[in-house]
Amino acid sequence: MNLEDIKAVERLLSTPQKIVIIPHKNPDGDAIGSTLGLWHYLRQKGQEVWVISPNDYPKFLKWMPNNDQIVNFEKDNSLAKDLINSASIIFTLDFNHLGRVGQMQTILEEATATFIMIDHHQAPSDYAKIMYSDVMLSSTCEMVYNFIEFLGDTDKITPEIANCLYTGIMTDTGSFKFASTTSRTHNVVANLIDNGANNTEIHNRVYDTNTPSRLHLLGCALKNMVILQEYRTAYITLTQDELDTNNFKKGDTEGFVNYGLTLEGIYFAVIFIENRDEGIIKISFRSEGDFSVNEFARDYFEGGGHTNAAGGKSEKSMSETVKYFESLLKITSIK
Numbered sequence: 199m200n201l202e203d204i205k206a207v208e209r210l211l212s213t214p215q216k217i218v219i220i221p222h223k224n225p226d227g228d229a230i231g232s233t234l235g236l237w238h239y240l241r242q243k244g245q246e247v248w249v250i251s252p253n254d255y256p257k258f259l260k261w262m263p264n265n266d267q268i269v270n271f272e273k274d275n276s277l278a279k280d281l282i283n284s285a286s287i288i289f290t291l292d293f294n295h296l297g298r299v300g301q302m303q304t305i306l307e308e309a310t311a312t313f314i315m316i317d318h319h320q321a322p323s324d325y326a327k328i329m330y331s332d333v334m335l336s337s338t339c340e341m342v343y344n345f346i347e348f349l350g351d352t353d354k355i356t357p358e359i360a361n362c363l364y365t366g367i368m369t370d371t372g373s374f375k376f377a378s379t380t381s382r383t384h385n386v387v388a389n390l391i392d393n394g395a396n397n398t399e400i401h402n403r404v405y406d407t408n409t410p411s412r413l414h415l416l417g418c419a420l421k422n423m424v425i426l427q428e429y430r431t432a433y434i435t436l437t438q439d440e441l442d443t444n445n446f447k448k449g450d451t452e453g454f455v456n457y458g459l460t461l462e463g464i465y466f467a468v469i470f471i472e473n474r475d476e477g478i479i480k481i482s483f484r485s486e487g488d489f490s491v492n493e494f495a496r497d498y499f500e501g502g503g504h505t506n507a508a509g510g511k512s513e514k515s516m517s518e519t520v521k522y523f524e525s526l527l528k529i530t531s532i533k
């Protein structure tokens with residue numbers, strides 16, 4: 199963040215504002231951790247603040263301090279709209295174009311508030327007056343830590359803020375193992391632990407919450423895995439029927455896509471998940487090394503993300519989607 203923007207934020211926050219903070223649709227650990235972490239920080243500074251999520255999020259994130267105060271746009275629609283319309287500042291966290299908020303897009307496009315973006319994805323669009331965008335950083339939670347530091351407030355990091363920010367850094371770095379994890383990331387995490395983040399408990403709450411049906415669904419996913427050694431690719435499909443049979447709950451498929459990458463000689467892993475309600479196949483892409491799944495998702499599946507982790511969607515049927523995907527492998531170099 200440049201000095202001019204930091205000064206502008208300081209000026210804005212020196213008077214009482216009505217602030218709304220928004221994560222992307224289907225928020226993950228980084229999206230919920232960063233929005234709630236920022237919420238705690240801004241409340242402490244005496245601001246009126248709300249987090250509005252475009253939709254619901256998984257149970258393994260529902261323990262975070264004050265997560266029960268998050269307004270769900272789908273459930274509490276008129277309250278959410280009123281808050282957005284009367285906001286003076288809207289922070290958008292962990293996404294960088296307004297297409298990522300689903301049904302909230304139109305109301306955000308029409309909002310008169312000053313937009314502040316904090317995000318680490320590639321190719322940001324230009325809706326925000328103040329942009330803190332850096333693709334080199336591990337997570338939006340690490341960026342919120344930096345944001346607090348820019349404002350000279352690291353001494354204001356409470357255990358609540360520390361627990362929220364630790365969670366997003368942990369989930370977005372694959373527990374501190376992805377290439378985006380730097381010594382600075384570890385320094386930030388160390389400071390968060392010093393300020394009250396309970397690392398062991400957070401890990402247990404996020405990762406040790408399996409249910410029998412989730413493990414059965416994982417079994418189904420792994421059985422369905424197709425391994426294409428010649429394309430160094432492995433992909434998984436899950437149809438709506440398979441989800442229903444295994445009592446699918448939001449968040450159950452989190453992490454499934456990564457199994458493909460644990461195979462020797464596989465550098466590209468994909469999962470296709472049917473969502474009959476939305477009439478789409480939701481796709482997650484992961485890679486190891488230089489192959490950019492961000493570009494692949496952007497070019498072929500209306501998506502995007504990072505070099506090694508991206509998402510997208512298809513409006514074709516599952517079999518058509520997979521056929522199209524396999525045809526793309528023939529013209530793609532994966533190494």
Ligand code: 5GP
Nearest residue numbers: 482483500501502503504507508509510511
């Ligand atoms: P996931 O596969 O875990 O849902 O997402 C991986 C990464 O890609 C995340 O950083 C997420 O924000 C991004 N992503 C997921 N789906 C989409 C999408 O439909 N469009 C864009 N632009 N990014 C996505």
Ligand code: MN
Nearest residue numbers: 228292338370
């Ligand atoms: Mn993130």
